[in-house]
Amino acid sequence: MADLDLGAAFIPALHKPAALLPIAKHREALLYLVETSPVTIVIGQTGSGKSTQIPQFLEQAGWCADGKVIGITQPRRVAATTVAIRVAEEYGCEVGQEVGYSIRFEDVTSERTRIKFLTDGLLVREALVDPLLSRYSVIMVDEAHERSVSSDILLGLLKKIRRKRPELRIIVSSATLQAEGFRRFFEETGGDGPGPGPGPVASIISLEGRTHPIDVLYLEKPAEDYLDKAVSTVLDIHASEGPGDILVFLTGRDEIEQAVQAVSERSARPGAGPPSLLPLPLYAGLHADQQMYVFEPAPAGCRKVVFATNIAEASVTIDGVAYVVDAGFVKVRAYNPQTGIESLTTTPVSKASAAQRAGRAGRTRPGKCFRLYTEEAYLALPDAAAPEVQRTNLAPVVLQLKALGIDNVLRFDFLTPPPAELLARALELLYALGALDEYAKLTRPLGLRMAELAVEPMMAKALLAAPGFGCLGEMLTIAAMTSLGGGAWVQHEGERKRSESARRRFAADEGDHLTLLNAYQAFATRGRKEARFCQENLLNFKAMARAVSIRAQLKRYLERFGIPVDDAETRGSSSTATATAPGSQSKAEQIRRCLTAGYFAHAARMQPDGTFRPVSGSTVLHAHPSSVLFNRKADWVVFHEVVETGDKTFIRDITKIEKSWLLEYAPEYYKAG
DNA sequence: GCTTTCGTG
16 A cells, blocks of 8 residues: 555646745725725635735724724634734734734733734623624624624624624625625625625735645545545655645544554554654643644654644645645534534535635645545535534524614624524523523523623523532532533543543542542642643643632633622632542532523433433433443433534533432423423 | 634633
C-alpha cells in the first residue's frame, strides 16, 4: 500500500481558482458601496485582510463621527482578540483605546474605543439592553457563511433594526458560495412589512485576497478505507513531493490517534536513524501543551504531518503547510425534535468545507490538496452544511428572542427558518419550565431571568429554584462545572485507568453533579494555587479556572436579580456534599431535589438489565462510561445531556432522584404518569 | 467501555 504511486492514484481538478490580489486596491469601491447601499456583502478569502483592513478604512472615512462605534463580530473568542490586537498595532494605539475587543469575561474597551471587535453572541446580548444597537454606525458580521446560530440571529435582528435605523450600515463577510443567499435575504421584505425606500438594499463586492495557487487532486477510484488511504497518501507525499508540512483532516480523536500511531510505525526505518516524518495529533480535547507542538517548526531534515479534526479548518491556523489531505468527512451534531435526543454522526463534508480545507495548503506558498474521494463524489456534495439553527435544540434561542421582544418566533425573519417541530418542542419545554405562560409570553421575573443567565434553560431553572431548596451556592458551582461539557478532567491517551481512579476520589454515591461539586470545592480550597494538585488529580487547570469565572459571573447575575448568595456556608467545606460525610444527607438531598426541579424533562429509570428508559418512549439509554453511575445500580435519575453516537445512546452527568419528586416539582408535566 | 466544533457583562 505504501508503494502506491501518487501520480497514478490522483488526477488533477478541471478548474483552478484565479490568482488573487491585495485588498487595498478595492478601498474606494468598498467605501462607495457602504456609503450608497445599506447592506454590503463582502466576499474575501481568509487572509485577504478584510477583517483587519475594512474597519480601518471605515474609521478613516469618518464613520466614527459623533462618537459612534464600528462593531465587527467574530464567531470565536480567539479571533476577536487576535484581530483586535493586530488592528490596534496597525492603528498605533494600545488595545482597549481607539481599538478594543469584548468577549465573555473580558471587556477591553474604553470611552475612546471606536473600532470594537466582539463575538457575535455577545452582540446579540447587547441587543437585550440596547435593542437598536444605537451606539454602532456600522456593524460587520465576519465569517457569516459559517452560519452559527448567533450570527444567523444577529442577521435577522439587523434586518429588523435597519427599518428603524435606515442610517445603520451592515457589512456581511462571506465565502463566495453563500454570498448570493445573504444578498437575497436582505433584499426580501421580511415578515414585518415593507422595507424603506426604493433601490437595491444589498450589494456584493469581491475583495481578492493574496493567496497562493493550490492544485486540487482527486482519487481515480473511491478509497475502501479512508483512514488507511490517508496514511498511505501521507507516506507517498513524503517520499515523492518537495518540502512543506502536511495537514490531514480526519473526523475525531480515535481516528487521529490511530493515524499518528500508524505513521510512526510505518515511517520508522530500523537502524536508519530518527524518522524524518513527525506525526502530531490536533483536536480540541488535547491539552494545551500538546497542542503547542503543532505550531513549532519541524526539526531540520524533518517533515511535520498534523492529523486534525475540523478545528484546523477555521479555528486554528498552522503555518508552513504545503499539502492538505482531506478524507472528506466530518462529525455533525444534530437534534431530533421528536425524541429530544442529539446525535453525533460522521457525514460527508460540504463543498464549502472542502474549499476551506484545501485553502489551508496555500497560506505561505503554493500548495496541493489531495482529496480522498473522486471528483464525481465531490460534485455530488452539498454546497454547504445545513445551518446550525436547523439542527439544534432551540430552547435557548426562543428564550433569547422572547427576551428581545420578539413574541411571535414563528414569524421571526430567519435566514433559513428552522423546522416547525424544533420551534414547537422548544416552546413546549419553556412552558413546562415556567419561562412562558399559556399565551407563550415570557413570564416575569422567572422567564426573563432565565433568558439573562448564560446557561441553558433547564439549568437556569434549577439555579433560580435553588434558594428555595437552600443550595444556591452549590448549584452555582454545579452549573459552572456542567458548562465545561466534560472538560474538567484531562484525558490522557493510554491513561484511562489512572483518570478513572482520579475521578473516583471525588465520586459521590448520588451521581455526577455532586462529584463535580466535590472536585470544584477541592480545587477551590487546595488546587487554585498548586499546579500539582491538578496534575495529581488529572484535573484540567484551564477548564477549572474557567469554571471559577463562570461561577463568579452567574453569581453576579443572581445578585443583580436581588437574590443574595451566601458563599461562606459552602466555602472551604470540600466534603459537605458527599454522602459519607456526617450530617451531609440533607444538603445532598436539597441539591438532588433542586436538580429535579430543573431537569424533570430529562428523567429516566434504570431497568433490570442496567440500561435506562425515559419516562415516555422506549429509547434504550446507556449511562456514559465517564459517569460515576456507569455499572452501578440506580432507580430514577435525571441527567444533563443525551447524545447518540454510533449505535448507542448515552446519558451524561447523571444524578439519582426519587420518583415522587417528579410529581412534586412538575405535576403538570407528569400528571398522566 | 467513551466528544466534531464553537459560544452568552
